Amino acid sequence: MNFLFNNGKFYIMDNHLAAAWCWLQKIDTSKRYGLFHIDRHYDLLNNLTDDFIAENRSELINKDFFFYLSLKDNMNNQAIRYDNYIDAFNKLHPNLLQQIYYATHKDGTDQNGTSLEHINTYEPNLWELDTNINYWLTECHKDIDQWIVNIDLDFFFTGEDGECSQFITRKYIKNICKEIKNSLPKIDVVTIAISPEFCNGWGNAFNILRVITTELDIYMPYKYKRYKKHSFLF
Template structure:
């Protein structure tokens, strides 16, 4: 079954609601990026296997974390349902551990010893990840260089479609790069996958707030 969790529909997602988690071989599609860390573990042993990560996203997704990494569940034996349901104790009550804005920080805190290279292609929104060596590339470098950057895997490629959009004067979200730019970017990812240097790709639709909505983002 390609749907890892039951598809809830094109509903509001926010920071913790997961409506879509779908898989086709090494590619995982979701509405909310909070499930990405679980998906990576399905194809890369984050606990023992050296690897690299490319993060293509409007945001860094690296909100500072503290208690979120205490008593972490073992992702090697955790189902997707249990991962999404995992909570931690806070003064205000139980809170979801994994969010769309902190999963990368949790990953870096827990698995940085296995991470060889972190390459960021972002709009520089949010807290910058605390990890070295990291490389931050400009948008105009992406289509031409992506297959070169993805040499020497295994790589995790993490893509949020909000990277390709910006707001117009009315506050609506519009595609800020050409179809050719997007096509060449994903052709580079496909080439690296075919070469065996990419272990897993996670793609987030971000239907709330930074793209034109779930129907357009997934269309």
């Protein structure tokens, strides 16, 4: 993690490693939740066993973020990562997630074979995503108490091997923000990952982030600047 910032319901980070910890700061675990995941990748690696989750439950639900980050797996590697946090969260809180929307590029492992495979899911098409989020979150699932929205800016880019280019227009991104903003009473937390390595650099990622923070009225104190081939946040 390079940075993690919170403003109200919104958390902004450089990758989704911190997402599940952020969710736990805002949700009520006695309620029924839906997860709306907008990300190039599914982020559904299930490499942490049920036994590991049970043995380390107190660390995984700890309010101290640095304590959460310090947790190691059985190979002494970072336990919670940017690609396994959703499955780990669901194992920690079974039956909390009742509905999941996966708006992805279908990159990576999907829900089959994970703890989430029996949860109701829908995978929105690109053509319907920017006009239906408010309907899905506020009208379509009356049995869901509140929602978690999880966004990775790499969703708006395509390409491989560091040569990524934006293929989603700003108008489309603004439409998504409008849908989310209109749904905020039903949303407890929004986590936004910048993922510069999948956006062809920090500059491109921050260009999209500025659109999102403006549209959603998020106070973002950091600015990006590139100087002599080095990237700076200040």
